Amino acid sequence: MGYFITFEGIEGCGKSTQIVRLAASLRQQGYTVRTTREPGGCPLADAMRRILLDPKSSELVPRAELLLYAAARAQHVAEVIRPALTADEIVLCDRYIDATVAYQGMGRGLDLALIHELNRLASDGVTPDLTLLLDMPVETGLDRARQRNGADNDAEGRFEAESFAFHQRIRDGYLQLAADEVRFCRIEAQGTIDEVEQRITAAVEDFLQAGQTP
Numbered sequence: 001m002g003y004f005i006t007f008e009g010i011e012g013c014g015k016s017t018q019i020v021r022l023a024a025s026l027r028q029q030g031y032t033v034r035t036t037r038e039p040g041g042c043p044l045a046d047a048m049r050r051i052l053l054d055p056k057s058s059e060l061v062p063r064a065e066l067l068l069y070a071a072a073r074a075q076h077v078a079e080v081i082r083p084a085l086t087a088d089e090i091v092l093c094d095r096y097i098d099a100t101v102a103y104q105g106m107g108r109g110l111d112l113a114l115i116h117e118l119n120r121l122a123s124d125g126v127t128p129d130l131t132l133l134l135d136m137p138v139e140t141g142l143d144r145a146r147q148r149n150g151a152d153n154d155a156e157g158r159f160e161a162e163s164f165a166f167h168q169r170i171r172d173g174y175l176q177l178a179a180d181e182v183r184f185c186r187i188e189a190q191g192t193i194d195e196v197e198q199r200i201t202a203a204v205e206d207f208l209q210a211g212q213t214p
């Protein structure tokens with residue numbers, strides 16, 4: 001089996017940029033790397049992503065939203081993540097089960113036991129080996145996300161439009177998860193892109209050197 005590394009954090013924390021950089025660096029070291037993201041990662045889950053993130057989906061009720069994230073995940077795990085891990089690849093995934101705990105659980109206030117149950121169902125036993133939480137204050141992340149979305153990404157602005165308190169609950173939820181689960185590593189996400197990349201590289205090297213190189 002390969003290694004499954006997930007990236008989590010609030011809006012605008014810089015995950016996507018850092019995933020590209022980490023993938024390039026691991027490939028240079030000879031690893032086979034698959035980058036993917038949630039919601040999405042395969043055509044059917046991408047179709048669900050469009051519904052989930054479209055600002056026109058404001059009528060989506062929280063329970064329907066939760067089920068769509070779970071459905072997209074089940075498809076993504078079966079089509080992409082499990083086959084890549086079975087082929088000994090390193091999978092770098094932009095968000096996964098913890099996003100559902102943070103956003104639908106802490107953010108929307110849905111029942112956490114139900115969310116864990118749905119995460120178990122959708123992930124079908126595929127759990128991250130390492131989860132990097134890119135942590136920064138909500139003010140900083142939202143400023144960055146709004147600049148980005150204003151520029152080129154209008155169809156994906158639904159969560160940026162939520163209240164500051166919603167995003168604060170998500171950050172707090174992630175920090176709580178990071179404190180509770182050993183697979184988490186909190187990365188300080190303020191600073192230059194190069195500085196954050198160095199922190200991530202160090203964390204991933206530690207992980208791979210801990211006797212777990214494929």
Ligand code: TMP
Nearest residue numbers: 011038039069095096099100103104159
């Ligand atoms: P992204 O902007 O990092 O690509 O993530 C897409 C949005 O989907 C982001 O606002 C977080 C949200 N999301 C959830 O609410 N629950 C989930 O389970 C996942 C995977 C993402």
